[in-house]
Amino acid sequence: MKIIDKMNASIKEGKPFFSFEFFPPRTEEGVENLFDRQDRMASYGPTFCDITWGAGGSTADLTLDIAAKMQNMVCVETMMHLTCTNMPEEKLRDALDKLKGYGIQNVLALRGDPPKGQESFTVVEGGFACALDLVKYIRAHYGDTFGICVAGYPEAHPDVIVDDPERMKENYWKDVHYLKEKIDAGADLVITQLFYDVERYFQFVKDCRSVGITAPIIPGVMPIMTYGGFKRMTGFCKTSVPPRIAADLEAIKDNEEAVKAYGIELGTKTCRALLDAGVPGLHLYTLNLEASALAILENLGLVNKAQRPRPLPWRKAPSHKRLAEEVRPIHWSNRPKAYLTRTADWDSFPAGRWGNARSPAYGTLSDYQFMRRHSGSEKRREKARAAWGASLNSVADVVNVFVKYTSGEINVLPWSEMDSLQHETGKIQERLVALNRSDLLTINSQPAVNGAPSSDPHVGWGAGNGYVYQKAYVEFFCSPASFRALEARLACVPSITYMAVNAAGQSATNVPAGAVNAVTWGVFPAREVIQPTVVDPQSFLVWKDEAFALWTEEWGSLYAPGSRSRAVIEDIAGSWYLVSVVDNDYVRGDLFSVLEAPAAAAAPSANGNGASANGSHAIAEPERLAA
Ligand SMILES: Cc1cc2nc3c(=O)[nH]c(=O)nc-3n(C[C@H](O)[C@H](O)[C@H](O)COP(=O)(O)OP(=O)(O)OC[C@H]3O[C@@H](n4cnc5c(N)ncnc54)[C@H](O)[C@@H]3O)c2cc1C
Numbered sequence: 176m177k178i179i180d181k182m183n184a185s186i187k188e189g190k191p192f193f194s195f196e197f198f199p200p201r202t203e204e205g206v207e208n209l210f211d212r213q214d215r216m217a218s219y220g221p222t223f224c225d226i227t228w229g230a231g232g233s234t235a236d237l238t239l240d241i242a243a244k245m246q247n248m249v250c251v252e253t254m255m256h257l258t259c260t261n262m263p264e265e266k267l268r269d270a271l272d273k274l275k276g277y278g279i280q281n282v283l284a285l286r287g288d289p290p291k292g293q294e295s296f297t298v299v300e301g302g303f304a305c306a307l308d309l310v311k312y313i314r315a316h317y318g319d320t321f322g323i324c325v326a327g328y329p330e331a332h333p334d335v336i337v338d339d340p341e342r343m344k345e346n347y348w349k350d351v352h353y354l355k356e357k358i359d360a361g362a363d364l365v366i367t368q369l370f371y372d373v374e375r376y377f378q379f380v381k382d383c384r385s386v387g388i389t390a391p392i393i394p395g396v397m398p399i400m401t402y403g404g405f406k407r408m409t410g411f412c413k414t415s416v417p418p419r420i421a422a423d424l425e426a427i428k429d430n431e432e433a434v435k436a437y438g439i440e441l442g443t444k445t446c447r448a449l450l451d452a453g454v455p456g457l458h459l460y461t462l463n464l465e466a467s468a469l470a471i472l473e474n475l476g477l478v479n480k481a482q483r484p485r486p487l488p489w490r491k492a493p494s495h496k497r498l499a500e501e502v503r504p505i506h507w508s509n510r511p512k513a514y515l516t517r518t519a520d521w522d523s524f525p526a527g528r529w530g531n532a533r534s535p536a537y538g539t540l541s542d543y544q545f546m547r548r549h550s551g552s553e554k555r556r557e558k559a560r561a562a563w564g565a566s567l568n569s570v571a572d573v574v575n576v577f578v579k580y581t582s583g584e585i586n587v588l589p590w591s592e593m594d595s596l597q598h599e600t601g602k603i604q605e606r607l608v609a610l611n612r613s614d615l616l617t618i619n620s621q622p623a624v625n626g627a628p629s630s631d632p633h634v635g636w637g638a639g640n641g642y643v644y645q646k647a648y649v650e651f652f653c654s655p656a657s658f659r660a661l662e663a664r665l666a667c668v669p670s671i672t673y674m675a676v677n678a679a680g681q682s683a684t685n686v687p688a689g690a691v692n693a694v695t696w697g698v699f700p701a702r703e704v705i706q707p708t709v710v711d712p713q714s715f716l717v718w719k720d721e722a723f724a725l726w727t728e729e730w731g732s733l734y735a736p737g738s739r740s741r742a743v744i745e746d747i748a749g750s751w752y753l754v755s756v757v758d759n760d761y762v763r764g765d766l767f768s769v770l771e772a773p774a775a776a777a778a779p780s781a782n783g784n785g786a787s788a789n790g791s792h793a794i795a796e797p798e799r800l801a802a
């Protein structure tokens with residue numbers, strides 16, 4: 176969606192909006208960390224996030240790549256900065272074509288600064304001397320495809336700031352008129368350069384309105400995080416600093432924590448003054464850091480750490496193609512990026528009912544980009560080794576890792592892209608720890624919920640004044656012996672349905688072929704029931720290859736080939752079962768007590784192919800879709 180349309184919707188609702196700016200990190204590790212940070216920050220519901228374009232196109236490929244992932248993996252409406260100096264037309268066209276292909280509809284059109292080390296920029300053959308040229312170009316060649324934002328300078332652009340008050344006044348008004356030209360050429364939104372004198376911003380908006388600029392002028396706010404950074408930035412942007420702020424900072428400049436706290440306090444005061452004056456939203460220069468920006472928004476009551484907006488239990492990608500998507504299988508709940516990657520080529524997405532979009536249409540496992548989340552860079556490998564053990568002697572060491580994860584002692588596990596367990600898990604955390612202690616190694620779960628308000632801070636989602644429901648769910652790995660014992664117990668509880676499969680594909684289930692089970696649903700005023708999460712036998716068979724591969728690709732690969740540690744992992748991956756269990760009685764069921772019962776309770780011998788004597792059968796192979 177275009178940002179201007181989202182903003183107008185917020186304005187109509189009378190709800191102030193906010194957005195976050197990021198820049199491309201300089202190291203691979205930094206890029207990985209940026210996605211994690213964006214993931215967390217996106218959960219607070221920014222209207223959009225933007226990514227800068229290195230001066231003179233110096234980060235072009237990386238910026239494009241990050242923008243694509245922000246839009247389609249982090250699932251946040253994305254705006255990419257694009258500068259036009261030092262950029263031949265074909266490079267600009269290539270960038271804009273790529274954006275279109277990624278489903279990104281928003282560009283911040285800029286002239287740009289000269290690349291580092293150069294005094295001035297080069298006007299390339301064919302034009303592009305200023306942002307106005309780029310705005311015209313985008314509108315001429317791409318029509319309405321993009322929403323276009325441009326930069327505005329409350330104190331005038333630093334290039335034209337001079338000491339002579341008369342000439343300064345003239346330059347300032349030239350800048351204001353020039354901004355009007357950018358809007359007249361087709362830009363629909365302005366974001367301002369940072370400022371610390373709020374009155375300057377108000378005057379600028381007034382002046383812009385006086386020349387007929389009607390587009391929203393969103394204040395760009397940079398929280399002060401370090402004294403050095405503040406001095407540098409206000410120096411080269413020629414930002415005026417009110418004497419009171421300069422004096423306050425001077426007094427605490429050697430105390431990093433005090434500067435940060437002051438930055439939050441000042442940022443809060445500034446933003447409050449802006450909102451009180453009727454500014455519709457705030458744009459935050461985050462400098463790729465989350466604490467100060469979030470603290471300011473929390474002080475303003477615009478975000479609430481305990482209650483983040485959740486239109487659905489999973490975050491929907493804002494791209495056109497996926498707009499109809501309303502249902503996902505639960506198996507990838509903790510690996511949404513892997514799910515998005517594996518379904519990136521789907522033309523249609525399940526909506527309402529779990530439709531026809533099924534395996535084997537899932538993308539293959541060959542894209543290991545998101546597989547290598549914990550074992551990609553050396554730093555991540557070190558972090559993973561620290562959490563999962565520098566070496567493993569036996570299954571007991573592996574069990575211990577799962578116990579630590581579910582009790583919150585460590586926060587990484589191969590089967591999760593998230594940094595921690597979700598709120599809802601708190602309700603069943605002790606039970607999960609107990610399951611793991613008894614060698615059922617859990618990787619996914621949800622508690623039963625029988626009509627919690629949709630505003631519930633832990634399990635709520637969807638529109639207001641609704642009710643949400645969930646069937647208890649647990650997914651885990653267990654040894655063949657444990658599975659045999661368990662299967663007998665599960666068979667005694669009519670409300671339970673389960674599926675189990677090992678890496679070789681031997682399977683057992685009591686679910687009728689093709690039966691899809693809605694395990695999460697919500698009831699809202701004046702709407703059909705929404706059922707966003709399902710257990711689907713065919714998707715489960717696709718997921719199992721990924722789930723087993725994660726043992727070896729993410730965990731086993733941390734250890735030397737032939738080592739004892741690797742053998743422990745490979746043995747588990749090669750022989751254990753992946754089991755998915757639903758208690759369909761979300762009113763009175765007690766799934767955990769069934770699972771926790773002592774293994775010796777009842778264990779009829781099972782035959783070698785996983786099917787047991789109690790009437791279960793193999794999971795039907797995925798339907799082949801017509802090519
Ligand atoms: C929100 C924001 C984000 C930014 N992001 C980036 C980024 O990602 N990458 C990056 O390299 N830089 C970025 N910049 C910096 C920006 O590129 C520089 O400030 C650059 O020097 C000017 O770009 P501009 O688009 O504002 O320029 P322009 O709008 O082209 O204006 C530059 C100056 O030239 C004057 N001017 C230009 N053409 C005319 C004309 N035809 N008639 C009269 N006056 C004219 C303007 O009045 C102004 O003083 C950003 C700036 C802002 C405010």
Ligand SMILES: NC(=O)c1ccc[n+]([C@@H]2O[C@H](COP(=O)([O-])OP(=O)(O)OC[C@H]3O[C@@H](n4cnc5c(N)ncnc54)[C@H](O)[C@@H]3O)[C@@H](O)[C@H]2O)c1
Pocket residue numbers: 196197198199227228229230234288367368369395408411412460461462
């Ligand atoms: N508001 C701005 O004017 C602005 C914003 C972003 C980037 N830029 C410029 O874009 C170019 C590339 O930037 P980058 O993000 O790749 O790396 P960078 O290391 O130059 O900047 C990192 C971050 O610092 C902030 N920043 C940098 N220069 C700024 C400026 N003049 N005003 C306000 N904030 C600024 C931005 O948040 C930026 O993303 C640089 O020339 C930078 O100065 C300007």
Ligand SMILES: C[S@@+](CC[C@H](N)C(=O)[O-])C[C@H]1O[C@@H](n2cnc3c(N)ncnc32)[C@H](O)[C@@H]1O
Pocket residue numbers: 488489505508509580581588591595596597598599600607617618619620621645694695707708
């Ligand atoms: C996204 S949710 C489940 C689906 C969600 N309730 C829905 O309706 O779509 C996945 C849950 O698995 C939990 N989880 C993550 N890792 C786990 C693990 N190793 N064992 C058990 N639960 C885990 C998370 O905390 C999270 O609550």
